[in-house]
Amino acid sequence: MGEGSPAGAVSLVKxxxxxxxRGIAGDPAxxxxxxxLWALLAxxxxxxxxxxxxxxxxxxxxxxxxxxxxxxxxxxHRSSFFNSLFxxxxxxxxxxxxxxxxxxxxxxxxxxRHWLTCLDAAALLxxxxxxxxxxxxxxxxxxxxxxxxxxxxxxxxxxxxGYWSTALAETLTYFPIAYLTLRxxxxxxxxxLEEMASSLGGSRWRIFRTVTLPLAVPGFANAFLLLFxxxxxxxxxxxxxxxxxxxVLPTQAYLQIxxxxxxxxxxxxxxxxxxxxxxxxxxxxxxxxxxxYVTVTGKVGQRSRSRALAPWVAWLLTAGCFLVAALIVYxxxxxxxxxxxxxxxxxxxxxxxxYRVIFTEGLPAIRDTLIIAAIGMPLGGLYGxxxxxxxxxxxxxxxxxxxxxxxxxxxxxxxxxxxxxxIAFNDPPVALTGGVLxxxxxxxxxxxxxxxxxTVALLQQIDRSIEEASSSLGAGSGETFRRVxxxxxxxxxxxxxxxxxxxxxxxxxxxxxxxxxxxxxxxVRILENMTELAxxxxxxxxxxVIVVVFVVVAILSAVLARLRxxxxxxxxxxxxxx
Amino acid sequence: xxxIVGALAVVAGLLGLLTGAQAAEPLNxxxxxxxxxxxxxxxxxxxxxxIKVNFLRFSSGEALARVIAEKxxxxxxxxxxxxxxxxxAGIKEGIFEPYKSPSFDKLPARFKHxxxxxxAIADDPLVFMTNTAFLKAHNLQxxxxxxxxxxxxxxxxxxxxxxxxxxxxxxRIFSVLEVNKRDEDKAFAYLxxxxxxxxxxxxxxxxxxxxxxxxxAGGGIFFIVDALETREKGYDITISxxxxxxxxxxEAIALIxxxxxxxxxxxxxxxxxxxxxxxxxxxxxxxFVPANPxxxxxxxxxxxxxxxxxxxxxxxxxxxNRKRIVDKxxxxxxxxx
Numbered sequence: 001m002g003e004g005s006p007a008g009a010v011s012l013v014k015x016x017x018x019x020x021x022r023g024i025a026g027d028p029a030x031x032x033x034x035x036x037l038w039a040l041l042a043x044x045x046x047x048x049x050x051x052x053x054x055x056x057x058x059x060x061x062x063x064x065x066x067x068x069x070x071x072x073x074x075x076x077h078r079s080s081f082f083n084s085l086f087x088x089x090x091x092x093x094x095x096x097x098x099x100x101x102x103x104x105x106x107x108x109x110x111x112x113r114h115w116l117t118c119l120d121a122a123a124l125l126x127x128x129x130x131x132x133x134x135x136x137x138x139x140x141x142x143x144x145x146x147x148x149x150x151x152x153x154x155x156x157x158x159x160x161x162g163y164w165s166t167a168l169a170e171t172l173t174y175f176p177i178a179y180l181t182l183r184x185x186x187x188x189x190x191x192x193l194e195e196m197a198s199s200l201g202g203s204r205w206r207i208f209r210t211v212t213l214p215l216a217v218p219g220f221a222n223a224f225l226l227l228f229x230x231x232x233x234x235x236x237x238x239x240x241x242x243x244x245x246x247x248v249l250p251t252q253a254y255l256q257i258x259x260x261x262x263x264x265x266x267x268x269x270x271x272x273x274x275x276x277x278x279x280x281x282x283x284x285x286x287x288x289x290x291x292x293y294v295t296v297t298g299k300v301g302q303r304s305r306s307r308a309l310a311p312w313v314a315w316l317l318t319a320g321c322f323l324v325a326a327l328i329v330y331x332x333x334x335x336x337x338x339x340x341x342x343x344x345x346x347x348x349x350x351x352x353x354x355y356r357v358i359f360t361e362g363l364p365a366i367r368d369t370l371i372i373a374a375i376g377m378p379l380g381g382l383y384g385x386x387x388x389x390x391x392x393x394x395x396x397x398x399x400x401x402x403x404x405x406x407x408x409x410x411x412x413x414x415x416x417x418x419x420x421x422x423i424a425f426n427d428p429p430v431a432l433t434g435g436v437l438x439x440x441x442x443x444x445x446x447x448x449x450x451x452x453x454x455t456v457a458l459l460q461q462i463d464r465s466i467e468e469a470s471s472s473l474g475a476g477s478g479e480t481f482r483r484v485x486x487x488x489x490x491x492x493x494x495x496x497x498x499x500x501x502x503x504x505x506x507x508x509x510x511x512x513x514x515x516x517x518x519x520x521x522x523x524v525r526i527l528e529n530m531t532e533l534a535x536x537x538x539x540x541x542x543x544x545v546i547v548v549v550f551v552v553v554a555i556l557s558a559v560l561a562r563l564r565x566x567x568x569x570x571x572x573x574x575x576x577x578x
Numbered sequence: 579x580x581x582i583v584g585a586l587a588v589v590a591g592l593l594g595l596l597t598g599a600q601a602a603e604p605l606n607x608x609x610x611x612x613x614x615x616x617x618x619x620x621x622x623x624x625x626x627x628x629i630k631v632n633f634l635r636f637s638s639g640e641a642l643a644r645v646i647a648e649k650x651x652x653x654x655x656x657x658x659x660x661x662x663x664x665x666x667a668g669i670k671e672g673i674f675e676p677y678k679s680p681s682f683d684k685l686p687a688r689f690k691h692x693x694x695x696x697x698a699i700a701d702d703p704l705v706f707m708t709n710t711a712f713l714k715a716h717n718l719q720x721x722x723x724x725x726x727x728x729x730x731x732x733x734x735x736x737x738x739x740x741x742x743x744x745x746x747x748x749x750r751i752f753s754v755l756e757v758n759k760r761d762e763d764k765a766f767a768y769l770x771x772x773x774x775x776x777x778x779x780x781x782x783x784x785x786x787x788x789x790x791x792x793x794x795a796g797g798g799i800f801f802i803v804d805a806l807e808t809r810e811k812g813y814d815i816t817i818s819x820x821x822x823x824x825x826x827x828x829e830a831i832a833l834i835x836x837x838x839x840x841x842x843x844x845x846x847x848x849x850x851x852x853x854x855x856x857x858x859x860x861x862x863x864x865x866f867v868p869a870n871p872x873x874x875x876x877x878x879x880x881x882x883x884x885x886x887x888x889x890x891x892x893x894x895x896x897x898x899n900r901k902r903i904v905d906k907x908x909x910x911x912x913x914x915x
Contacts, residue, residue: 019846055766143794144735159734160794161778243778244740245596259639260904345792359616426647434653517606517634517653528635531781532612535788544851 008056026430029478034396037387041405043430044445048420049408055423056267067268079446081272084232084248087167088276091231092224094171098324099178099223100216105317106179107186108309122325125332126173128549130506130523133542134169135240136530137331142342147334161243169237172328174230178223186212193291200386202348204310226283232277233413236527249273250415250496250509257513267423270416280412332546339539341494355535362541365525372436372519373504376443377497384496385489389481391452392459393467408440410449414509417446422513434516442510447503453494458492459485491560500557604630605842606653610660610745612784615803618862623849629842637744637782638664646671655837656846658871661827663747663752665696666897668832675835677844681851681870684891689828690867696830698793700859700866703819703826703888704750707805708797710814711837720818721797724757725770732775735796739779741904745827748784750799751907752896753825754891760770762906769907779912791815801827802882806865813870823887829866836843844907 057063071077106116119187126134141148143160150156189212191279197207235250242248249269257266309317342351358366390396391403409417421442425432432438465489470480486493508523515524522541529538609616613635620631636644638660643681645657657674658664663760668674669691689698693699713720716731727736739747751769758906771786777795780786784804789795791813800808805817837843849855856868860876867875867883875883 010580076909079913139789140792143789144794145793159777239781244776255740255742258643259637259740260643260901343811343813344788346814362615427650431651434648434651498874515634517608517632520634528782529613531785534612534614 027477030394030396031475033386034390034398034402037390038398038402041402041445044441045405047308047430048417048424048457049412051424052267052416052420053271055263056271058276067264068272071268071272077249077252077269077272080247080252080269083163083246084250084273085276086364087163087170087238087246087248088228088231090163090167091174092228093171094167095175095227096178096182096220096223098171098175099180099182100220101317101324102175102179102321103182103186104309105314105321106183109318109321110309110316111318119321119325122328123176123179125328125546127176128502128553129332129546130236130508130526130542132169132174132236132240132311132508132527132530133329133335133546134328135237136338136535136538137334138169138241140333140334140338159243161241161245163242163246166238166241166248167247169241170234172229172324172331173234174227177226177230179258181223182216182219182227185216189215194453200363201476204313222284225280229277229284229411229413232273232280233415233509235413235415235512239527240530244346250413252418253415254512254541257422263419263423266419269412270419273413274416277413277416278412281407285407293396335539335542338535339543341536344535344539354540357537358540362522362525362537365496365520365522365541366544368519369434369505369522372439372443372445372521373501375436376504377501379440380444380448380500381451381493381497381558384448385447385455385493387484388452388492389459389485389489392456393464395486406445406452407449409446413509414446414507417442418510418513421510433514434518436519439511439514439521442514443500443504443507446510447500447507448496451492451500454492454495455489458489494559498553501556502549505545539544585778601810604632604838605655605846606657607631607658607846608644608654609658610635610638610664611635612660612782614807615862615864615866616659617854619850619858620866622855622858623846626849626854627842627845629845631846633658633685637743638748639743642668645673649673649835652834652836652838655834655839655843657834658831658846658850659699659829659831661749661891662696662698662830662893663748663827663891663896663900664745665691665830665832666893667900669695669897673835674832675837675840677833677847679844679848679851681848681853683852684871685825685869686871688893691893696832697847697851698828698869699831699856700829700869701826702801702803702829702866703883703886704746704753704799704824705799705802705805705882706818706820707787707790707800707808708816708818708849709793709795710816711793712796713816716796721817722818722821724754724820724822726820727775727777727799728768728805730775732796734775734777736772736775737777737789737795737798738800739783739785740781741779742908743781744783744785746799746801746804747779748780748896748900748904749801749825749827749891751903752891753823753889755903756825756891757820757822760895762903766906766910767910772915773911778787788813802867802879803865806863806879806882817882819883819886821887823889825891826867826888827891828869828893 001201036128039182056067057065059066059302059497102119105111106119111119139160140146142165144150144156144158146158146160150159175485194207194211198204202210209431233250235254238246238248238251239254242251249272251271253266253273256262256269339354340350340352341348342353387402387406391399421438424430425438432441467480467484470484471477506523508527511521512524512527515521526541529535529541589796607620615634616635620633624630641660642664645652645654648654649671657668657854665674674695676694679697682690682694682697685698689701691697706727707719708720712718712735718729718731723729741747742752753764754768755762755765758768760912778786783801784807786795786798787800787804787808790798791808791811802817805815808815808819829845832845833840833847851870853870853872856870859866859868865876865879867879
């Protein structure tokens with residue numbers, strides 16, 4: 001339909017009128033949906049945050065900054081704060097470097113398909129397993145009698161606790177996020193560009209430095225900030241590995257609340273985390289996030305096989321990647337082994353007893369976790385596409401505010417969200433602690449934003465005219481959404497679903513505050529077992545979680561591949577990257 | 579859009595159902611005893627009474643925090659196991675309902691609260707547990723005095739529990755206080771020196787047992803039950819006791835005020851305080867010292883404790899000072915390096 005023709009102009013005017021001109025007042029379905037969503041967001045995002053802030057800063061009706069002053073003047077807390085930032089920055093740098101290594105090797109290394117699949121599988125392993133699984137392997141590998149530090153390298157007096165081990169564990173856990181962020185960016189850099197530079201006489205190193213790297217810079221910034229935020233929110237790894245000489249804030253807040261029953265102290269400590277978390281989120285979203293898209297939009301011409309890397313460099317990069325992958329696989333093999341022997345390190349005879357234990361005594365935790373994941377998954381997926389659709393396609397007052405509010409629980413460290421829920425929903429009017437709804441709600445509002453973003457990204461690539469055609473043919477907004485838009489954004493729906501499922505199986509930082517006698521979670525059992533004597537069951541639980549998540553991810557990937565919708569690949573990426 | 583609204587309504591209804599559900603369930607218990615000690619006891623109880631126990635394990639600090647938080651609407655009926663000073667601290671919060679089981683009168687005074695706020699089900703002395711190979715490699719005798727643990731040979735090689743979450747840690751700190759005649763300055767000076775040798779303070783009382791068993795740590799201070807369990811699993815460890823004396827925590831049970839299943843809860847307390855349960859400890863190789871005088875201590879446990887100087891922790895003193903002492907430990911000992 002040519003826009004120059006009168007008919008085209010008329011239809012354009014008409015459709016504009018239909019989609020944007022008809023306000024929220026003229027569309028009751030939209031009005032109700034928006035109202036319901038706002039009610040849910042107010043209850044599960046704003047209310048807990050307000051309650052948390054109030055608990056921290058209001059004392060008997062007076063606003064007081066005394067608790068904050070107390071935290072800031074306490075040297076332990078101050079050093080925890082700086083430790084958290086330092087750790088997050090280290091993980092950001094190391095993880096981005098490692099992610100870049102993997103991305104470069106995967107895009108420019110000239111590896112075969114099967115090798116790439118192997119590398120990907122190893123790299124994704126830490127992302128789909130409970131967060132502290134690498135921690136426990138690190139303790140056994142790098143302690144005074146560690147398999148690597150002592151048995152292999154002969155060191156006798158190394159401590160597996162502290163900054164380095166925590167940074168290593170978090171880097172290995174989160175670098176796949178950087179890898180998934182950087183790979184598409186590198187892939188989108190037209191090899192012809194490098195080719196041209198080469199034919200103009202640039203050396204490989206010079207081209208890499210002056211062409212490839214600058215184009216990847218926004219990607220670096222993005223990856224760094226994502227890793228920074230992930231580390232800032234991680235509480236389980238430091239709980240096991242940081243020891244007492246390197247306290248970090250999320251762990252301190254957890255101990256303050258669960259151990260010492262100091263809600264106020266815990267609330268204040270967690271709110272201190274809010275400042276860097278919010279700063280990083282806003283930077284990532286409004287500054288770096290935009291730049292990334294700019295570099296990717298360049299038209300890609302005829303692909304030439306990249307010769308950007310000298311063979312020996314490619315070989316070296318590949319070796320580096322496989323070394324890291326081998327380390328990861330070794331960590332998980334150790335875990336598998338611990339789940340299959342009677343007493344790790346003392347009695348190495350084979351047994352399936354730990355699996356028997358988790359499927360009998362541990363069954364309630366498995367059952368609860370699967371129920372929660374199964375309920376949270378479709379709701380989270382639906383919520384994600386609904387909000388994403390409203391943000392990308394509809395116009396209504398408060399739209400930007402809704403977009404921002406929907407992101408809050410995602411951007412905040414889990415400790416804040418968990419503590420906020422605990423404080424807000426412990427007493428009437430909305431007493432939810434002890435039930436299952438509080439855990440499900442926590443997962444939906446914390447992990448669906450990935451689905452929202454995937455939906456928005458997808459819809460931005462789909463021409464509005466398709467939906468306009470539907471409207472102009474007389475379909476209502478509901479029917480258009482269901483019959484036209486929904487099939488188009490199905491990939492985002494499945495991506496959102498996947499994230500909620502993976503996080504339901506593996507997350508702990510928020511939900512550890514929300515488990516109860518009636519509803520418990522595998523991750524919490526793993527942590528409890530790990531901090532007790534029961535390494536065997538902890539390892540068996542972890543192996544079980546990894547297997548289940550891998551199977552579900554494989555199924556969802558197959559579904560996504562089948563959908564073949566535009567940008568299904570992008571949705572698949574966001575599904576793990578979030 | 580109508581369908582979406584409909585779907586939302588269905589979802590809301592479903593969620594409402596889920597919050598209301600989970601009503602008719604068995605006896606609910608927070609256990610401070612680790613699962614592998616508590617579960618066999620609850621299974622014996624179920625065999626004897628037909629009542630199923632639904633339990634969740636927490637370290638003592640966490641369990642106490644939860645019961646206090648849920649005071650308005652108790653979610654469990656019984657707090658099971660855990661050192662007595664946890665229970666003493668709970669009395670101040672008014673979370674227990676006094677109850678005297680049939681075994682109550684039989685028990686020595688230190689194994690019960692005068693009003694029946696709690697009753698002891700076992701006694702649990704602390705011990706020093708060291709890795710045998712570590713001792714040999716460093717030419718060390720098993721530590722026989724608190725000062726032995728200050729030996730630089732143990733630098734960065736001791737593991738013990740964090741007082742913020744673990745009752746084991748609190749009993750340990752009160753042991754040091756008792757050994758130092760409750761002179762807090764002296765006790766804390768010692769604790770700060772001990773800090774120099776500590777590799778890590780673990781969340782749970784038994785958290786350090788596996789590292790010690792594997793030689794990742796040289797030793798630590800643990801409850802006898804955890805030390806014996808480590809040996810039982812096959813790790814080569816040495817158990818020793820300080821000549822100055824070491825604390826023992828009575829492990830208690832209590833009825834929660836406002837319990838939803840008080841009849842069944844009392845049955846569990848009757849069972850746990852009687853010979854019926856405590857005679858099973860030895861059978862299940864759980865190395866607690868029975869509190870009920872009718873039950874004989876397991877020979878293996880008795881052998882370890884022969885000639886030991888055990889100091890019972892005074893629950894009134896410990897309960898009254900617990901929070902202050904733990905705060906002080908967090909502020910002064912933890913960062914001392």
